[in-house]
Amino acid sequence: MTRAEKIISTLGYAGLIPFIAACALLYSGAATLANQIFLSYSAIILSFLGGTHWGRLIASDVSLKVSVGLLALLASNVFALLGWA
Template sequence: MKPSYTFLTTLLGSLGVIPFATATYLNWQNETFLGWSGHELFSTYSAMILSFLSGALWGQLVHKQVSTFGKWLLLSTKLIALAAWLALLMHTTALAIALLLLGFMSIFWLEVRANTLIQPSHSHYFNMRFVITLVVCVLHLLMLYPHY
């Protein structure tokens, strides 16, 4: 990654966590925003971001030589994202959030495994992605906590 993009990538990645944190706060305070509960906001935003990450990774790897395992992993991340969207449509937000959590962990794991296929010199990017993914996963767990 070019040094000029490092700050922008970090800034945009960090700003992307704000809606997760805001929705988690709204959920824990039993508040709404424009008539939407924290669960609804969180799960919808999470599904959009997971779909984006999945599509971006798919786009990076679709023309690369990927192992059979990698192909199955790519397919499984798409299936997890679709299952999460289906759970959202069925209004089972706890299941959707659990599936989205699994999706974020899977996408990160796949992206790290595919690192050598994409560009192996992105250590700053993967450090940032690890921290952001960790924060997002913890927020998913906080969203599930009151339910169990």
């Protein structure tokens, strides 16, 4: 595993910490705070994942006239909006 892959893996697993903390808070009696943390962090992660689709398509040579590229951009926005709702 390269250094970059280790960093990516570490950051990916560290991204689970807020989800785990929210679950722990749920069982400690702070259900309202746990729900707020879980929902807001979920929306952030969905927005981040949508942004990765944008970045991938911008960096590639895929034309937006190609239905696959356009569909991916629209889907990324839908996921972000669902997280916000």
